[in-house]
Amino acid sequence: METWLPYFFVGVIGLALLLYVILDGYDLGVGLLLPFAPAAEQDRMVASIGPFWDANETWLVLGVGILLVVFPQAHGIILTSLYLPATLMLIALVLRGIAFDFRIKAGEKHKRTWNALFSLGSLVAALCQGWMLGAYITGLDDSPLSLSFALLIALSLPALYVLLGALWLMGKTRGELPAKALTWARVAWLPMGFALLLISVATPLVSDTIARAWFTFPRALVLLPIPLLTLYCYGWIGAALHGRVQAKPQRIFFMVAAICLLAALGLAYSIWPDIIIGRMRILEAVAAPKSLMFTFVGVVLTLPMILGYTVFIYRIFRGVEVKQAYE
Amino acid sequence: MTDLDPLLLARIQFAANISFHILFPTITIGLCWALVYFRARFTLTGDRDWEHAYHFWVKIFALTFAIGVVSGVTMSFQFGTNWPGFMATAGNIAGPLLGYEILTAFFLEASFLGIMLFGKHLVSNRTHLVASTLVAVGTTASAFWILSLNSWMQTPDGHVVRDGVYYVESWWDVIFNPSFPYRLAHMLVACGLTTSFLLMGVSAWRFLDRIDGPGTLKIFRTGLAAAMLLAPLQALIGDLHGLHTLEYQPAKIAAVEAIWDTEAGVPFTLFALPDPETRSNRLAIEIPYAASLLLTHKVSGEVRGLNEFEDHPPVAPMFWAFRVMVGIGMLMITVSWWLGWRVFARKGVPSLLQLRVVSAMTFSGWIAVLAGWYVTEIGRQPWLVYGEFRVADAVADHGGGMVLSTLVMWLLLYAFVLFWYVMTLRYMAKKPSASLQASAQTYPGLLPREETL
Numbered sequence: 196m197e198t199w200l201p202y203f204f205v206g207v208i209g210l211a212l213l214l215y216v217i218l219d220g221y222d223l224g225v226g227l228l229l230p231f232a233p234a235a236e237q238d239r240m241v242a243s244i245g246p247f248w249d250a251n252e253t254w255l256v257l258g259v260g261i262l263l264v265v266f267p268q269a270h271g272i273i274l275t276s277l278y279l280p281a282t283l284m285l286i287a288l289v290l291r292g293i294a295f296d297f298r299i300k301a302g303e304k305h306k307r308t309w310n311a312l313f314s315l316g317s318l319v320a321a322l323c324q325g326w327m328l329g330a331y332i333t334g335l336d337d338s339p340l341s342l343s344f345a346l347l348i349a350l351s352l353p354a355l356y357v358l359l360g361a362l363w364l365m366g367k368t369r370g371e372l373p374a375k376a377l378t379w380a381r382v383a384w385l386p387m388g389f390a391l392l393l394i395s396v397a398t399p400l401v402s403d404t405i406a407r408a409w410f411t412f413p414r415a416l417v418l419l420p421i422p423l424l425t426l427y428c429y430g431w432i433g434a435a436l437h438g439r440v441q442a443k444p445q446r447i448f449f450m451v452a453a454i455c456l457l458a459a460l461g462l463a464y465s466i467w468p469d470i471i472i473g474r475m476r477i478l479e480a481v482a483a484p485k486s487l488m489f490t491f492v493g494v495v496l497t498l499p500m501i502l503g504y505t506v507f508i509y510r511i512f513r514g515v516e517v518k519q520a521y522e
Numbered sequence: 523m524t525d526l527d528p529l530l531l532a533r534i535q536f537a538a539n540i541s542f543h544i545l546f547p548t549i550t551i552g553l554c555w556a557l558v559y560f561r562a563r564f565t566l567t568g569d570r571d572w573e574h575a576y577h578f579w580v581k582i583f584a585l586t587f588a589i590g591v592v593s594g595v596t597m598s599f600q601f602g603t604n605w606p607g608f609m610a611t612a613g614n615i616a617g618p619l620l621g622y623e624i625l626t627a628f629f630l631e632a633s634f635l636g637i638m639l640f641g642k643h644l645v646s647n648r649t650h651l652v653a654s655t656l657v658a659v660g661t662t663a664s665a666f667w668i669l670s671l672n673s674w675m676q677t678p679d680g681h682v683v684r685d686g687v688y689y690v691e692s693w694w695d696v697i698f699n700p701s702f703p704y705r706l707a708h709m710l711v712a713c714g715l716t717t718s719f720l721l722m723g724v725s726a727w728r729f730l731d732r733i734d735g736p737g738t739l740k741i742f743r744t745g746l747a748a749a750m751l752l753a754p755l756q757a758l759i760g761d762l763h764g765l766h767t768l769e770y771q772p773a774k775i776a777a778v779e780a781i782w783d784t785e786a787g788v789p790f791t792l793f794a795l796p797d798p799e800t801r802s803n804r805l806a807i808e809i810p811y812a813a814s815l816l817l818t819h820k821v822s823g824e825v826r827g828l829n830e831f832e833d834h835p836p837v838a839p840m841f842w843a844f845r846v847m848v849g850i851g852m853l854m855i856t857v858s859w860w861l862g863w864r865v866f867a868r869k870g871v872p873s874l875l876q877l878r879v880v881s882a883m884t885f886s887g888w889i890a891v892l893a894g895w896y897v898t899e900i901g902r903q904p905w906l907v908y909g910e911f912r913v914a915d916a917v918a919d920h921g922g923g924m925v926l927s928t929l930v931m932w933l934l935l936y937a938f939v940l941f942w943y944v945m946t947l948r949y950m951a952k953k954p955s956a957s958l959q960a961s962a963q964t965y966p967g968l969l970p971r972e973e974t975l
Binding site: 249250253255256261263264268270272273275279281286288291482485486490493494504508512 | 581584585587588589591592593594595596598599601602603606607609610613614615617618620621622624625626628629632633634635636637639640641644645687689690693918919920924928931932935939942946949950
């Protein structure tokens, strides 16, 4: 059995979920920010994510899909124990997706209701995703300590999404909206830092495995760049948002994405070599080699193409404010 | 119902989710090709009506696509949340097929949809046409993979089972399993038919409300021509599919026709109340020898009855769902040719009565598609992988209460979305089109003058 194959797929799942958090993160963030803008600007905010949100959501399907293909048993365990938050998140995503399209088509009378549903869907989806991430880090444990940890992450993730959404609006809209988005970004920056700190402190507390992984000498030294770089990025973002560093919104956005990447690397290191902490190892219960190989070929052929045309499409829309062109 | 049966509830929940989901891809798979056609006609002829047709229907496409995507995300989770046993057992086969659907179809359609909907003024006409075509290719590729998986569950092939786990022997045999070509053709034509009647139905709403324009007639005629072609074709494919099923899943056909005992010269039952207690039909209205003739193409042909099979699906839902599907199919053939005779051979426009009929049939494709899927999926029971692996062995161990509460949430959500989907289509249909405004002076209305509303 090719032992590198499962690891390759862990990488693909990680990449897909990371891209999901960053990409759907900004469009969920726009949904969270919608209630704070006047009606005229709401249309432009929603329009700015119009061409992208369908594809952004597909990264979640890919992450969950590859998990299903390669680690069917882990997929089963994770999703059965996260049954309720997963269901709530899906319902929220459905509500949000339909509200997105209904709000511009169903006439002015109902627009406010659809806007509210769009924001509510975004909020519930963000909370549930945070909850699931938290529950996953604790190894799907349901002790009160683990549950409060999951709750903590649930409340933190929206802050990240708001920051991403605000930065997106700063870069992709014109007029007064970018200035407004800057204030939103500044507001979101603080709770996001607070959440980062709390999570860093709490994670080793809820999981012995993680505590051992991070606080054993000399491994801790090798790992030191991760928290330090995170701190640097976080500080840099704050400086940029307050005008102490000159930076385009795109750069700040990439810095937030860098924090997400660092967090993902840290998490990957913490969990390694398990697929579910303390319960299942990566090499345990993988799908059959022939199935993995078949999927591997598909991923190697299509993933570069997907990334390629995603970049191509973002470039087409670069520097333009998207209008409701087909309305 | 004091005792909640989690298996039944899980089945109902999955059925509800997948029934709701399939409504929207059925339209997008057909409609995206119609849009490519409208777009190509405009590019070739420069006739603005085709551009307006594109603009009107691309909005409906976007709405339908969005509901398809979000309800599809749901599906990708449900395999794990409700049927972990399926993945643990048949994951080696089901997983990669789903993976290929995501990699080759989902990203393609979702990504290029952005250019299709919002990028018209940012890219060249050709790039936009290519993007629209790629979206259409993506939706069709999606149907390819998911129908391959579904067909494999019906007529499994190309695998071995070791220690209760499925392993692939030949991917070619898995993907192109025996029933796959029939099922794929049947479903793709069903998508085309559903879309044809939707195009005609919504156009008819506009005629009846007198907010039509010459573009509306072009859309109507496109839908009509497609329906005239596809409806008889679908009957032919359906017949071939049925004969094939008789060979591979005889119990399914016995249930469809409510044939309890094996006999020769079997009558075709038009109406009956199949009774599982007495294992016979009550109040049966039959056409002598017709079932034998249909199924074996011989008057005295022998058909195996349900009593020969240890496991067979429930009879009444199969019997009725099949009759609903075929009934709508026959109606579609009749209506499309009745309209076609008048529109293409004589008057050029439909009559008021005809408009009312197709307006009532706007969503008839949906009903036929659902009925057809119920026949094929209920007909698979009690098996998950036909003849090999039971549904009961795959279900997750949630309490009945948990499944029931999420089921209620889903059903409420679906009722809500469906209601607003139809309302929004009505609302959009009632808005005067750009093409009507453009030709307001020269255009007197299409309905014959003597017919009043």
